Amino acid sequence: MPQDLxxxxxxxxxxxAKEPHLPKDLDDFILEKFLHSCYGSLQKTKKCIERxxxxxxxxxxxxxxxxxxxxxxxxxxxxxxxxxxxxxxxxILIHQFEDPTLEKFNFYDILKSFSIQADMWLMxxxxxxxxxxxxxxxxxxxxxxxxxxxxxxxxEFFMFLLxxxxxxxxxxxxxxxxxxxxxxxxLVKPVLPSEICNIIQFLPDCQSLHKHIDxxxxxxEYGGEAESMKAQHKSWIDxxxxxRARFLNDNLWxxxxxxxxxxxxxxxxxxxxxKTLCID
Numbered sequence: 204m205p206q207d208l209x210x211x212x213x214x215x216x217x218x219x220a221k222e223p224h225l226p227k228d229l230d231d232f233i234l235e236k237f238l239h240s241c242y243g244s245l246q247k248t249k250k251c252i253e254r255x256x257x258x259x260x261x262x263x264x265x266x267x268x269x270x271x272x273x274x275x276x277x278x279x280x281x282x283x284x285x286x287x288x289x290x291x292x293x294x295i296l297i298h299q300f301e302d303p304t305l306e307k308f309n310f311y312d313i314l315k316s317f318s319i320q321a322d323m324w325l326m327x328x329x330x331x332x333x334x335x336x337x338x339x340x341x342x343x344x345x346x347x348x349x350x351x352x353x354x355x356x357x358x359e360f361f362m363f364l365l366x367x368x369x370x371x372x373x374x375x376x377x378x379x380x381x382x383x384x385x386x387x388x389x390l391v392k393p394v395l396p397s398e399i400c401n402i403i404q405f406l407p408d409c410q411s412l413h414k415h416i417d418x419x420x421x422x423x424e425y426g427g428e429a430e431s432m433k434a435q436h437k438s439w440i441d442x443x444x445x446x447r448a449r450f451l452n453d454n455l456w457x458x459x460x461x462x463x464x465x466x467x468x469x470x471x472x473x474x475x476x477x478k479t480l481c482i483d
Contacts, residue, residue, distance in 0.1 A: 216231075251369065254363065254366050255363075264314075269453070276312065278309070286436055288421070288429050293334050295338060298340065303343045311353075323443050334371045336376070339378070340409075354391075374402050378408065380406060
C-alpha cells in the first residue's frame with residue numbers, strides 16, 4: 204500500500220473510532236477500496252461509508268437471515284449468475300437471471316443473495332480498477348415480475364449500490380433487452396441521476412457487446428475468451444459457503460442508528476447525495 208494511502212486509511216480509521224454508531228469491523232483493504240472509489244477524497248469516502256453502513260441497517264429485509272446454505276438462499280443462487288472480470292484497467296461486473304418461468308423467483312431472496320455476493324466481492328477481490336463496467340442480462344426479465352417486486356425498495360437498493368458501494372461506474376450495458384424494456388426502465392428512471400441514465404445502453408443481444416468490449420474480457424457464454432460465467436459463479440458460491448460464519452452475523456458492517464448523533468454531518472446521506480462518477 205502506498206505511503207500516502209496508508210495515511211489516508213489511518214485517517215478514516217481515526218474518524219470511525221470517533222463515530223459511535225459506525226462499525227469497527229471494516230478491514231484496511233475495504234477502507235482502501237472506499238478511498239479508491241472516491242478518488243482519495245476523505246470527505247466523499249466518509250460519506251460513502253456512512254451510506255454503506257446506514258443502509259445496511261435501514262434495509263432490514265435484505266441484511267438479516269442470510270445463511271448461505273439455507274434453502275431460500277440456495278434457490279436464489281441457483282437462478283442467478285454473478286461474475287466479475289478484469290478488463291485491462293477496468294473491471295466488468297455481470298448479473299444474469301435464469302428463471303424464465305418465475306417459479307423460483309422471490310424478489311427479496313434475489314436481493315439478499317446479491318448482497319451476500321457483493322459482500323464476498325468486497326472481502327476477496329483485490330483489484331482496484333480505474334472504472335467499473337456493469338452488464339445486466341435481461342434475457343429472462345418479464346413484465347410478470349412487476350407485481351412481485353417492491354419498486355420502492357429496488358430503487359433504493361439500486362441507489363445504494365451506486366452511492367454506498369465502493370465502485371466507479373463508467374458504463375452500464377443492459378443486454379438481451381426485450382422489446383418492452385422501456386416500460387421496465389420507466390419504473391426506475393425518474394429516481395436515477397441523469398449521470399446514470401446517460402451511461403445506460405440497451406443492447407439487443409450479447410454479440411452487440413463485442414462492439415464495446417474486447418471478447419478476451421467476456422465470458423464464454425457471451426462468445427468471449429474468459430472463464431465461463433456459470434463456472435465462476437459456482438466458485439463464488441463455494442467461497443461464500445466456506446465463509447458462512449460471517450454471513451450468519453446479522454450486524455456485519457451495520458451502523459447502530461440508535462447511537463447516531465443528531466448533529467452528524469452526514470444526516471442526509473439517505474436522501475440522494477450522489478457521489479462523483481468516473482464517466483467517459
